[in-house]
Amino acid sequence: LSIVLSFKTSLPFDRLSVWRELRALPLDQQKRQLRDPEQRRRLVAAARERDERPPVGAEPRAAAYDWTFVMDTAEGPHRSVAEVARDRGVDPVEAMIDLALEKDLERFFLQPIANENQDHALELIKHPRTVVTFSDSGAHVSQIMDASLQTHLLSHWVRARQALTLEEAVRMLSFEPATHWGFSDRGLIREGLAADLLVLDPDTVAPEMPEVVRDLPAGARRLTQRARGFAATVVNGEVVLRDGKPTGALPGQLLRGPYARRS
Numbered sequence: 001l002s003i004v005l006s007f008k009t010s011l012p013f014d015r016l017s018v019w020r021e022l023r024a025l026p027l028d029q030q031k032r033q034l035r036d037p038e039q040r041r042r043l044v045a046a047a048r049e050r051d052e053r054p055p056v057g058a059e060p061r062a063a064a065y066d067w068t069f070v071m072d073t074a075e076g077p078h079r080s081v082a083e084v085a086r087d088r089g090v091d092p093v094e095a096m097i098d099l100a101l102e103k104d105l106e107r108f109f110l111q112p113i114a115n116e117n118q119d120h121a122l123e124l125i126k127h128p129r130t131v132v133t134f135s136d137s138g139a140h141v142s143q144i145m146d147a148s149l150q151t152h153l154l155s156h157w158v159r160a161r162q163a164l165t166l167e168e169a170v171r172m173l174s175f176e177p178a179t180h181w182g183f184s185d186r187g188l189i190r191e192g193l194a195a196d197l198l199v200l201d202p203d204t205v206a207p208e209m210p211e212v213v214r215d216l217p218a219g220a221r222r223l224t225q226r227a228r229g230f231a232a233t234v235v236n237g238e239v240v241l242r243d244g245k246p247t248g249a250l251p252g253q254l255l256r257g258p259y260a261r262r263s
Contacts, residue, residue, distance in 0.1 A: 001114040003061075003143050004223055005068070007105035008212040010143055012063035018046040027105055034097055047093040061113060065092035070099055071108040074148070074207040074225075075156055078110060108210060122163050125153075125172075131180050132172040141222035148207035151227040155206040166202055195237035198230065205229030 005011055007030060013019040022033055022043060033039045047063065065085065069078035085095035100107050115121045125132055133153060135146040150173055158169045178187025186194040208226045216222055226244060233241035236251040 001144070002110045002112045004071070004145050004210055005109040005111055006107060006212070007100055009108075009221070009223065012061065012068070012111070013043075013047045016046045016049070018042055031101065031105060034101060040097070044091060044093045044097070048091075061111060063092075063096075064111075065096070067112060067116075068096070069110040069112075071110045071209075074209050075152065075160075081109065118161075122157070122161075125157065125164075131177055134177065141216075142212075142220070143223075145210050145223045145225050147223075147225045148227065151205060151207045151229075154200070154202065155229075159202065159205075195234060197232075197234040199232040199234070201229045201231065203229075 003010070007023075007027065011019070011023070014023055022030055022039075025033065034043070065082035066080050068081045069076070070081060070084060071078055081092050081096050081099070084099065085092040088095055088098075090098070096109070099109075115124065124130055133149040135149060153164070153169050153173065154166075157164045158166050164172075175187040178184075186196050189197070206228055208228060210223050210225045212221055213224050214221045228244070230241070230244060232239050232243075235249075238249045238251040239247050240249050240251070241247065
């Protein structure tokens with residue numbers, strides 16, 4: 001589990017008073033401040049002082065540059081900010097600022113916060129009590145990108161790592177969650193069951209880079225992420241996405257839990 005950092009989302013320095021002043025400004029003004037030598041010295045000096053207050057929820061952790069990675073591709077491998085700083089002969093804070101400015105403040109960084117060890121993560125994935133790719137579905141939408149969980153399982157654990165067979169992964173993504181949540185009418189391809197299908201190319205399926213959009217109430221931001229390698233998404237027998245683009249068909253229905261407020 002990683003936090004997606006950027007000047008468009010959140011940074012490890014956001015709780016520092018000098019940085020709070022900067023981050024309250026529009027991005028264009030932030031760029032000017034970061035390029036101003038005097039302002040930059042103040043920001044770098046402040047960032048070097050560790051914020052020892054514990055983070056709340058999915059807030060970024062205090063900067064650890066060996067453990068903060070430059071996200072130039074969706075799945076890596078990623079270089080750490082510390083490694084880039086050593087190569088450039090600069091302070092890690094300076095390197096992080098320069099890296100962001102090189103991409104017009106749109107560059108993403110990754111900060112792992114849980115299950116960082118890949119061998120341990122694989123052990124969890126294979127555990128019989130694990131429901132793979134289940135997430136909290138909407139919490140921390142400006143800090144964490146869960147939309148690529150299913151795609152990552154196929155591209156990373158099946159194709160790249162060869163730690164799972166394609167058949168195992170498909171079962172984890174379909175039959176097992178349907179069974180866990182009590183959906184007895186789907187999760188298998190069988191006559192009489194709901195025709196919920198995904199047509200994909202196992203050789204090319206992969207997540208794209210995240211994007212920041214502002215489509216929540218009051219223009220609030222969230223992270224979104226597309227994928228490639230999916231030819232079609234079929235719901236109840238109708239194609240709702242073809243090559244990643246909506247067809248306009250809406251054959252599904254809203255599911256409400258037992259505690260949903262009734263109008």
